[in-house]
Amino acid sequence: MGLVAACVVGAIHTASAQETKIVLGMSGWTGFAPLTLAEKAGIFKKNGLQVDLKMIPQKDRHLALASGAIQCAATTIETHVAWNANGVPIVQIFQMDKSYGADGMAARNDIKSFADLKGKTVAVSAPGTSPYFGLAWMLSKNGMSIKDVKTVSLEPQPAAQAFVAGQNDAAMTYEPYLSTIRDNPAAGQILATTLNYPWVMDSVGCDPKWLKAHPEAAQALTKSYFEALDMIAAEQDKSFEIMGAAVKQTGEQFGKSASFLKWANKEDNQKFFANDLLPFMQESAVILKDAGVIRKLPDDYSVMYDTSFIK
Numbered sequence: 001m002g003l004v005a006a007c008v009v010g011a012i013h014t015a016s017a018q019e020t021k022i023v024l025g026m027s028g029w030t031g032f033a034p035l036t037l038a039e040k041a042g043i044f045k046k047n048g049l050q051v052d053l054k055m056i057p058q059k060d061r062h063l064a065l066a067s068g069a070i071q072c073a074a075t076t077i078e079t080h081v082a083w084n085a086n087g088v089p090i091v092q093i094f095q096m097d098k099s100y101g102a103d104g105m106a107a108r109n110d111i112k113s114f115a116d117l118k119g120k121t122v123a124v125s126a127p128g129t130s131p132y133f134g135l136a137w138m139l140s141k142n143g144m145s146i147k148d149v150k151t152v153s154l155e156p157q158p159a160a161q162a163f164v165a166g167q168n169d170a171a172m173t174y175e176p177y178l179s180t181i182r183d184n185p186a187a188g189q190i191l192a193t194t195l196n197y198p199w200v201m202d203s204v205g206c207d208p209k210w211l212k213a214h215p216e217a218a219q220a221l222t223k224s225y226f227e228a229l230d231m232i233a234a235e236q237d238k239s240f241e242i243m244g245a246a247v248k249q250t251g252e253q254f255g256k257s258a259s260f261l262k263w264a265n266k267e268d269n270q271k272f273f274a275n276d277l278l279p280f281m282q283e284s285a286v287i288l289k290d291a292g293v294i295r296k297l298p299d300d301y302s303v304m305y306d307t308s309f310i311k
Contacts, residue, residue, distance in 0.1 A: 023072075030175045034096070073090065082128055086295075093206060094225060106188050122149050132293075134200065266310060
């Protein structure tokens with residue numbers, strides 16, 4: 001190949017790589033870790049993507065999406081509902097995980113029930129986040145509301161750390177930080193988790209304009225996630241080491257955190273989008289409205305998801 005031809009081909013390859021670059025907003029939540037694995041193990045690259053995983057607090061992720069700083073985001077289902085309802089459109093393309101005890105509330109040992117929380121101080125991240133929704137969800141299931149408690153705004157990791165240090169009456173957090181509290185029983189107990197109150201299901205969504213312009217990139221992103229799950233199944237110890245390192249855990253510690261959730265494979269995704277997604281979004285919207293996170297119920301839920309990428 002001549003020098004000019006080589007340069008032309010190189011330029012085409014560079015342009016192609018630029019066209020398939022994705023900036024994705026997420027957090028250190030254990031359920032999102034297969035995305036980290038796909039990046040660290042070269043799965044994204046193999047599928048023709050350059051994925052920049054940005055650690056952005058959940059309360060700020062919609063701002064990054066609205067500004068164009070990110071094209072896609074991993075977050076909880078009800079958060080997708082809230083963003084759409086509040087004017088930041090995002091379209092869910094695949095489910096990532098469902099929590100089975102990986103999210104919950106820790107409370108002091110003298111707090112035996114939700115009724116005992118009345119007037120107490122709960123550390124929880126800001127309105128519009130999963131922990132805040134979880135608090136509202138659990139209180140509503142016990143005939144209470146956010147107005148019945150005092151809240152202190154803390155993200156999940158500092159909320160757990162503060163609780164262990166003796167601050168606040170209760171804390172909303174998730175893995176791997178919930179295990180910090182599990183490992184310090186003298187500080188308090190786990191009052192309730194998603195085993196008692198299933199509310200945490202996460203999905204990846206993308207900006208609808210970007211999605212329309214780059215369906216092949218969205219398909220490659222989805223494919224990469226499923227391939228990361230295949231790698232976890234085939235090389236669990238290695239995968240756990242890689243994913244754990246990203247959140248300063250050993251592979252063994254990461255495995256413990258992961259035991260409280262289930263990642264959703266393609267079959268799980270197809271069942272979830274067909275049967276469970278819409279009812280949960282509709283129920284969650286009522287809670288979001290009651291908690292003041294959204295002003296009115298959405299008119300159209302169908303614009304919030306696209307099943308074509310999981311077929």
